[in-house]
Amino acid sequence: MSAKNHRINEQIRIKEVRLIADDGEQLGVVATDKALEMARERDLDLVEVAPNAKPPVCKLIDYGKYKYEMDKKNRESKKNQTQVKLKEIRMQPKIEGHDLQFKSKHVLEFLQEGNKCKVTVRFRGRELAHTHLGKDVLHKVLELLGEENYNLDRAPQMEGRFMSMILSPKAKKK
Template identity: 55%
Template sequence: MARDLRINNGIRAREVRLIGANGEQLGIVPTSRALELAREAELDLVEVAPTADPPVCKLLDFGKFKYEQAKRDSEAKRHQKNVELREVRMKTKIGQHDIDFKTRTARKLLLGGDKVKLSVMFRGREITHPEIGRGLLERIIGSLGEIATVERAPMLEGRFMSMIVAPSKSLKAANERPQAEGDGESSGVDEAVANG
């Protein structure tokens, strides 16, 4: 954002609404007078609202402003969580232990905050019985219970029947609470992974 701002002689308006270094309103002044005030205070004249009429300019140290802006941007980027779409695949002929294992994997991914695409692959003539795949997906969703919400219902895509599930709202709230407290102790979510 700091790169897009016009400063000092780059400001083309005849007059500007000027804000002082301490945030006080100095009123509407000619641009030449605003530049003089900036030079006297050894600051830069920065156009902070170019679309206003007249444009709003502020007296500030542009180098310091750019540094603080970059610092705020990197801080915001660090707190942003990238949600990934992870896939758990299985075939229609699957044993109970394997279903439990796939369910545990999906649970772990959901607790990690990722969305999960559950896919059932049909081989040969199995495609003529899509109800088997749908039943398998519904069974897994039943096991995931309150930690998952269905984002996309089971749908046939070529030789795969898939559905997308996301972490439930209550799970997201539980994940955000321990981070907000920042006490460093383990949360109930970690215990759920260990027990799950």
């Protein structure tokens, strides 16, 4: 639950709440008016931390400080996330050997950066009658990459005039 949608002090309109003191001590089920009074005496706020519990759980804390801590936790968790991008490499069924090696090297670089890669073969005109050539090109790419460098997320498959497969990087062992 984010810090934005907590009910505090007078916003809590239920008869009684389970109260937790600022030091973490359980004070039991208390009438809301009494809990508000205790909060004012200690110069703190009454914050509803678990609204779905029966009765709702409230804490005596400094709301500004609590909100700051929650935002800090959210920023920390976002810092450790990595965005995985889907890169695409396009080829044609009549690709030459050197070009195939060059493009396979790029696919490998994308995978080593931690990105997924979509390898696509585009068929033009009468090439569409020879889709087996496209499948051969995609299998050659897999051979050039080496099995230890990728996971095959989606095997080669036709999508209109394109045949494509999706590769993801192998998980790194720690």
